[in-house]
Each structure stands twice: as structure tokens, then as C-alpha cells.
Amino acid sequence: VADMKSCAVLPPAISDLLLPLRELVAALSIRDRLPQIEVAVGRSVSSLVLRILEPLSAADEALLRRFADRHGVCFDLQPKGPDSVVRLHPPQGSLDYVLPEFGLSLPFRPTDFTQVNASINRVLVRRALALLGPRAGERVVDLFCGLGNFTLPIAACGARVLGIEGNETLVARARANAASNGLAGRCELLAANLFEPSDTLAHALAQADRLLIDPPREGAIAVVKALEEQAPRRIVYVSCNPATLARDAAVLVHEKAYRLEAAGVVNMFPHTAHVESIACFERV
Template sequence: MPSRKPPSIFRNATRRNAGKSPQGGSKKPSKATPEVEIQRFSHEVRGIARHQGKTVFVDNALPGETVRIRYTANRAKFDEAVATEVLTASPDRQTPPCPHAEVCGGCALQQMTPAAQIDAKQQILLDQLSRFARATPEQVLPPLTGSTLGYRRKARLGVRFVKPKSGGKASLVLGFREKGSNDLTDVEQCPVLPAEASALIPQLREAILQCEGRRNISHIEIAAGEDHTALVIRHLQPLSEEDRERWLDFAKQHQLHLYLQGEQGDANTHKVWPESGPARLNYALPAFDLTLNFHPQDFIQVNFEINRQMVSLALELLDVQPEDRVLDLFCGLGNFTLPLATRAREVVGVEGLFSLTERARENASANGIDNVRFQAADLTEDFSRSPWARGGFDRILLDPPRNGALEVVRNIGQFNAKAILYISCNPATLARDTAELIQQGYVLRKAGVMDMFPHTTHVESIALFEKA
């Protein structure tokens, strides 16, 4: 079944990998520190330079800049490096809003103004479509933008005890993965989290240190809904009664929902505070008078502001009519399905994870929507003959994971839908799937980017295809 994992920028590492390039296969990096000029961005939003006839991918550098670099990997066809000194700065360079930006791998573009970030991502989308699908949208949509700080409603803080190289007592490291490493960056704050969640980080550090079983805590997840914030404490061994009480007291003091996740991982996550009420948070889609509930570990769009804009734009582009039958693939917990149902005759939502289809049914019931059906199915298989797919669809929405929806689009033409809307978190797989949709007789009418993850290299986009 397709994976429903969120982008990995805030997932903690599982092992130490100091000094190694994440791509592997390189010899020991050169100790040279040459000056290079950054020509443009790669599709990964890394600076591209040439030195001694070889391409160099440079982190922390912007197009048009002259920088001094330190090599991190030397390979047969290209090298990798990081800018250690900016000799000639781009007008798009800014002071990062986070004090941990130089080492933390969560945000790779904080040195770049938000406007320049979104311009670069739009160009990457258009370049990928042109290069791999030989397609240009008839209309480039204005980018969807919003707050660039305090936007991220979910994150995972890694917990590790590390001994100094000189020996001595191990110290607690609490934070996110470092750039180019599986080590953790020790953080005191995170400006892309909501302010109240960021302010919890130093207090979480103290709470961990007070625990008897502190070394059995592997990570802490923070999930913020509209009204409440939840903590998920991952512990590799059962908590002592004293430690359980410490976390309960912490949750009560900070008015948090508390979940414990035991040795069996996600399957053993349970809410312990408040004792009453459902184990759910929620977010609102005011334009459709909808409220969607989610478990803290469910896949959701973590930028609520952009999500609201995206859902409204999706329905505008798809132009759903009252008589339409609509198919929502990779539907999750109903983020698009339920708004679509307020416009259409019937909507069928299909998702690879059974737990999310159950959540979607809960959300439909809670919002009084009865013209939807949800189905758990493996979308890597041909589903065209499945009972739920019979009867055809007038319009189709796709919101696949990063590996795209190639298996889906190869079979989608038989539905003869008037319009297909593709929500993408990876322009490379969108471009690949665009080429397939064009072969199926569709035309790329409109496409644009959405600033779902400011300061990161993730490129979120939306594309409308119509039958030729």
C-alpha cells in the first residue's frame, strides 16, 4: 500500500552517521576550500557551481553568489559541498530567523527570503514539467502563500544521550536531524512551530532529565490542533509509575493532551490525559463549514493556513457540478473528500491505509455528510474493475505520496473523466505522471506551487488536467 508518511524534515534519526554524506558512495572529501560562483539551483534547491570542470552541489548558497566552500563528498561525476563563507551575497539572502539554522536539517532555506524561495520552487516545477513531460501549463497559477513562521502543526523531536569525545557524563540532545548527518541538532526553540509548541522545548528537556527511565525515551511528537496540543511520548521500555505521574503532571500543568507509545510503536499508542473525551484533535475548513478530527499520529497537511487555501482552490479548479460523481484517490481522512461532497452528487474516497478510511468515515458522520463512500484499497494495483469504481466518474482528484501515482494514471483514462486535479509533493513524479496523462488524452491547463513548507526544499504543487 502507498506510504502515508509526512515529509522527513522533522523525523529523528535512528542511528549515528557523523561526517557521512547521506547519498554514500564517495571517497574522503577533499580538504580544499575554493571560491566558486553559484550559477543556479538544482531541482533539490541546492546551489550549482562548476570548479575545475566538475559540477559541485553547494548547500547554504544562493544563485548569483560567490562563496567559499568546504567539500562534504567527492564523487566520480559531481561533488558536494557546503558554503562556509559568502563573499558576494545575493539580494535574496536574509538573516535566518532561527538560531539553529546553520546546523539543523529541518529548514534548509532560511537564509533565503520567503518570496525568493517560492519563486525558486515555481521555477523548479516548470523546469521539471518541461524537461520530463515536455509540457507547459497554459496558465501558471499565482502561488499560495501564508505565514512562514509558526505554521507547522506537527513535528517529532529526537531524544539521545551523547557522551563528549573527551569523555565524561553523557548529555541530553533534544532536537532534529542535522544537515547531511543522522546526528541530532540540540535545539532550544523552533520558529516554524506554533509559539506555544516551540516554548515547550526547554521544559520538555527538563521533564526528560527528571525521568528515571530517561534513556528509554526515543522521541517526542508534538501535534497541535485548532484547540488543543498533544504530546506523544515514545518509550522503549514500560514507564515506571513515578515517570508516568511526572508526564501526567506535565500535561496537566501545560494543558496538553498526553499519549504514550510503548514498545510496539504506533499500534500501542494510547491517550492517557484527559481521561475523558475522544482521542482526537481537529482542524477546521471554515469555507465549507467542516471540522475534521485526527489522531496525533494521523497523516494530515500540517500547514493549516495553506491547507484551507489549497482545498478552496482545488474545488474551484475542478469545477464540481451538483450532478457529478467524483473520485478522490489517496483521500486520507477526508481532507478533500468532504468538501467535494458539499458540491457533488456523490464522492468515492479511496485510501491505502484502513485506519485513515475509518477516520474519514468518522469525519463524514460527525459533519452530517452522507453522499460519500470510503474504500481501503491498494492503489498500486489496477482498481478499474473494483465494485466501487463502477459507474464512472466525472472528475478525479489525486493526492499521492512522494512516489507519485504512475500505476493510477496508467489506468485512469478508461474513466473518461472531464477533469483531473493532481496535488503533488514531488515535482519529479508529477512531471513523470503528467507525461502519462498527456498520452491518455489530457491537456495540462493550469499548474502552480503552494508554500506548504516554507524554509524547506519541499515543493508542493497543484495541476489541473482536462480532457482534450
């Protein structure tokens, strides 16, 4: 346990709450049954998700409401799994982030996966799409698409996009985000396991003009091994793990007839040793 008074990775407004939060938690009746607080920061709303193992008392709820009003944050409660999250206070205010270059707003729930740094995410999306170069009418496949962080900007460029994601809840969110941004007609969103070969994956890869991959730390070895002769001519690979990116790049270059055209990093995780990498591969 670290005695932290500030955190350089958190947005400053949230970092400034560490000491007040410590005092708040110490005053709660269930302080020993509150193992974590998860932070979700949107464009105009910041949510603190309390993982509670016992119900709050009326006095606890009153303390949380006063803290939320004083510091301009929202409290959500998570009594069980991620789907159990409910808003405590204030009742209004929803989370979203924007990609202004593409005219997009993406709502999300407090426990949904989003990139931790909204401003650097905008840089990441801009650079990835500049390398991918989607064109109107082309068929682009976005694997591990999540909420549509890359899917929707690709569609906004005029391409037809197939987004595939293993988490069905995120797929539903991506569909809703496509609809709310007027892009449902260019986006097809599917749920499928991308960590093993499947007919869905093989068919998607065979139909793609361009491919974007943004896997978790485990990488995308099943995807790169599934590429055949009808593979997309350009692949942009976004990675949070240099080791699995290097492993998968070796397969692309030495086994699948791709050439590394460009690579770079963005500082998604300031003040840490972690980086987000982008690599662009072209079919030889």
C-alpha cells in the same frame, strides 16, 4: 543530532516547549528508552506522543501530568505500533481540524496522517476545489483520500464522492467523519491498494466525471497509467514531490490526451525547501 532551541516549522506554542521538554525528558527514568516525541496539533488540543520502549514509573507519570497541566498540552503514550497510542493526561480533549468555508470539522487521532500546516491546508483545499469545480450530482473520485480532507468538501459542494485510500484505518475514520458532518449519503469510502492496477481502480476511473489525486511522495503512476477512453474530463493532482508529479504529468499529457490547464504551489512547509503543488489537467 542538532542542539535545537526553537523550530520555525512547529507552531510557536510547541516550539517554545523545546527547552522545557529537554529538561522534562532528562528527568525521566526511561529517558534512554524514549526515542521520539511526535507532535499532533488540533484546533483546541495539542498532543505530544511519547514513543516509549519501557513502561513509565509512577514518578515519571507524575512529572508528565504536571508538565501537561503547566503548559496546556496532552501526553499520549505509544508503547508499540500506531494503534497502541493511549492518552495519559489529561483524559479530556480530542484532536480535530476545521475547514470553515465548507462548515466541516474532521476529528483525527494523534498518529493519523494530516497536513502539517492547518492554515495552509485550508488554502490548499480551497484552491484545489476551485480548480476541480465539482457540481451537484456529478460523480467525483478522490484517490488517496485519507481522513476525507478533500472528500468531504467535495461532498459539501453537492457532488457524489467515491474516496479510495490504502489504509483501512483511515477509511474507517473518513466514514466516521462523513457521518459526523452529515455527508454519509454523498460519500462512499473504500480501501484499496492504489499503487497497482485493480478492478476497483479501473471501475472508479471509468465512472468519474472529475478526479482528485493526492498521493504520497511515490506519486500515482499506477493511477495515471490506468486511465482509459472513459477517463474523467478533469483531473486535479495535489503533490508533495515535484519529481513524481512531473513524471505522472508526462504520462497524462503525452500518453493519455490531457492538457495542463493550471499549476501552482502552496507553502505548506515554511522555512524548508519543500512545497505542495497543485496541477489541473483537462481532457483534450
